[in-house]
Amino acid sequence: MRGLFVLFTLACLATAQHQALIDYLERRLLAIEDRISLWHEQTSRYASELRELKQQMVSQLTNLDKEKETLRMSLDSVGTRVDRVERELDYLETQNGAQPCVDVDDKLIEQQVTLVQEKQKTKYSKLSDCSDMISTIKAMKILKRVGGPKGMWTKDISGTSGKVYILNGTDGDTVHEFSSVQDFTRSLGVALSSELKLPSAWTGTGHVVYNNYVYYIKQAEEIMVVKYDMKSKTVVDSAVFPVQEHVPVYGLSPETALDLAVDEEGLWAIYATRQNERHISLAKVDANSLDIEQMWDTNCPRENAEGAFVICGTLYVVYNSKQPGRSRVQCVFDVNDMVTNEDAPLVYFPKRYGSHSSLKYNPQEQLLYAWDDGYQILYKLIMKKKLEV
Numbered sequence: 001m002r003g004l005f006v007l008f009t010l011a012c013l014a015t016a017q018h019q020a021l022i023d024y025l026e027r028r029l030l031a032i033e034d035r036i037s038l039w040h041e042q043t044s045r046y047a048s049e050l051r052e053l054k055q056q057m058v059s060q061l062t063n064l065d066k067e068k069e070t071l072r073m074s075l076d077s078v079g080t081r082v083d084r085v086e087r088e089l090d091y092l093e094t095q096n097g098a099q100p101c102v103d104v105d106d107k108l109i110e111q112q113v114t115l116v117q118e119k120q121k122t123k124y125s126k127l128s129d130c131s132d133m134i135s136t137i138k139a140m141k142i143l144k145r146v147g148g149p150k151g152m153w154t155k156d157i158s159g160t161s162g163k164v165y166i167l168n169g170t171d172g173d174t175v176h177e178f179s180s181v182q183d184f185t186r187s188l189g190v191a192l193s194s195e196l197k198l199p200s201a202w203t204g205t206g207h208v209v210y211n212n213y214v215y216y217i218k219q220a221e222e223i224m225v226v227k228y229d230m231k232s233k234t235v236v237d238s239a240v241f242p243v244q245e246h247v248p249v250y251g252l253s254p255e256t257a258l259d260l261a262v263d264e265e266g267l268w269a270i271y272a273t274r275q276n277e278r279h280i281s282l283a284k285v286d287a288n289s290l291d292i293e294q295m296w297d298t299n300c301p302r303e304n305a306e307g308a309f310v311i312c313g314t315l316y317v318v319y320n321s322k323q324p325g326r327s328r329v330q331c332v333f334d335v336n337d338m339v340t341n342e343d344a345p346l347v348y349f350p351k352r353y354g355s356h357s358s359l360k361y362n363p364q365e366q367l368l369y370a371w372d373d374g375y376q377i378l379y380k381l382i383m384k385k386k387l388e389v
């Protein structure tokens with residue numbers, strides 16, 4: 001009986017201790033929960049403050065730009081007025097009739113008009129309505145495996161034909177043309193294609209098909225861009241790319257001396273020279289005349305680069321990542337200075353076989369046509385607006 005009583009007391013004691021422990025743990029949990037929610041509040045407040053600050057900065061920068069422009073315009077008009085007063089004084093001095101003065105004035109006005117037009121032109125090219133940048137890669141589709149480890153495939157960009165072209169290998173002269181992507185995927189090898197023999201062999205994988213023309217790269221002592229008309233089956237133009245001592249543009253693809261790209265604004269050339277050996281350079285090319293319109297040295301290294309493409313005037317360079325089977329955009333260069341490396345998107349290419357030997361952007365479809373170790377892959381891109389915070 002006594003033994004039972006002791007056991008009962010011990011049990012009570014144990015339960016009481018147990019209860020105290022549970023109470024203690026509950027209090028601790030509550031305290032931790034409080035702190036977590038406080039922390040949550042603080043972070044979200046901090047994030048929204050940061051966002052506000054960013055927005056303020058952006059709008060202040062825009063205002064500053066506007067003010068600069070008005071200041072320049074008023075300076076211009078002051079200059080014109082001083083000119084006019086001087087001329088009027090001349091006129092009063094010579095008393096030489098009104099006609100010449102009117103002429104001068106007209107000329108001045110003409111000058112002003114052309115000045116304004118020029119300004120509008122530079123303004124337009126700077127602030128063209130194309131302001132997309134990549135947000136992310138939404139999907140990837142492996143269409144086929146045809147040809148060797150390196151090559152280039154693309155749709156005719158800005159053409160309405162929907163035709164697909166294969167330039168297999170880093171040298172060759174035979175283009176395979178498929179009447180559609182469907183034909184390409186269901187064809188056994190290249191059986192359903194028609195062959196198009198170019199007048200000379202290409203080098204590398206930097207070619208594009210744009211508006212029914214093949215622009216291909218030919219390399220001897222110099223780099224040539226050849227523009228071949230597929231309708232008339234003739235070379236309509238060719239130009240030596242005007243740089244001395246070029247080096248392969250991407251560290252990981254020694255065969256590609258020059259990479260052509262098409263975006264919403266036309267034709268671009270991505271290249272590298274001995275003078276700026278560690279970095280990639282960019283040029284805007286007139287697709288009609290093959291003239292170079294402007295050139296930029298970017299801060300994007302060549303080392304470990306496997307390819308690049310241009311979207312709305314922004315160069316995206318893709319690098320081989322240390323993680324196996326992945327590569328990513330790791331450097332951007334915007335000719336309009338609206339996107340910097342800090343706000344560059346983290347774009348990973350989901351899965352790879354080897355290394356991309358070509359990446360061709362199609363602005364109408366917002367697709368990348370990639371050649372990866374003989375696989376033809378499509379990447380679907382999601383865009384956002386530049387300057388979005």
Ligand SMILES: *[C@@H]1O[C@H](CO)[C@@H](O)[C@H](O)[C@H]1NC(C)=O
Pocket residue numbers: 146147148149150168169170189190
């Ligand atoms: C593609 O090129 C490779 C060499 O790079 C060659 O072995 C292969 O036969 C070519 N394939 C086709 C379909 O032309």
